[in-house]
Amino acid sequence: MLSALHAHGGFASARDLHEALEAGGTAIGLSTVYRTLHALDRSGQVDVIRERTGERRYCPRPPDGHRHYLVCRACGLSRVVEAETVERWAENVAETAGFAEVEHTVELTGICVRCHVTPAA
CATH class of the missing domain: 3.30.1490.190 (Ferric-uptake regulator, C-terminal dimerisarion domain)
Structure with a gap:
């Protein structure tokens, strides 16, 4: 999932990542993408912003912090x-x-x- 975030560049939603993974030939459920992003957030590996709609967007966190x-x-x-x-x-x-x-x-x-x-x- 982190490699997909790096490839996306900038912030990406779970749906953006799901579409990119599927287009690249990776069969993955949207709920799996959400769970994985949530785990990456909890472990401090991604930065998260919220849009006005409440949707979260993610990007890889640099090694030196948020x-x-x-x-x-x-x-x-x-x-x-x-x-x-x-x-x-x-x-x-x-x-x-x-x-x-x-x-x-x-x-x-x-x-x-x-x-x-x-x-x-």
Whole structure:
């Protein structure tokens, strides 16, 4: 499944991956794709974003940890964003509250330049 995610490039839904695997000759059930992606998420091997519809999209997580992304709500284009400030903030909040092994999710969405339509003057 990870190789299919790498081949897809960017974020992919379970349905996207299912279609790609089937097109490549791999007979696999959609429920198996969902279960495998869920297991990859639990084990920290993928980054996950949620669309407005609630659908999850996945991409392989780099070996050095999770990333934060800015995602276009119109076309799905994603860009990695520098988030050191967010990481420090999360660590400080956890330490102040006396928590350990804190995880966080930050989702940034917008409309990319290609999809943004400016009103006519």
